[in-house]
Amino acid sequence: MKKFSKFIFGAFIGALLGSSIxxxxxxxxxxxxxxxxxxxxxxLVNQVEEAISERKAELLKExxxxxxxxx
Numbered sequence: 092m093k094k095f096s097k098f099i100f101g102a103f104i105g106a107l108l109g110s111s112i113x114x115x116x117x118x119x120x121x122x123x124x125x126x127x128x129x130x131x132x133x134x135l136v137n138q139v140e141e142a143i144s145e146r147k148a149e150l151l152k153e154x155x156x157x158x159x160x161x162x
């Protein structure tokens with residue numbers, strides 16, 4: 092669980108820093124910058140959802156393993 096928490100924290104900090112840098116240094120217009128930020132945010136959300144799904148699957152396998160060994 093520690094690794095997952097560190098991943099989420101790192102992803103959040105990375106997204107925050109990355110979006111701040113993009114906003115400050117963006118040569119694009121506001122609309123283009125917002126579209127780019129939205130795209131990156133959606134990518135981050137998808138990565139987090141995928142990590143959650145993978146971890147959930149791992150935990151469910153472990154639970155089933157313990158259930159079968161307990162019988």
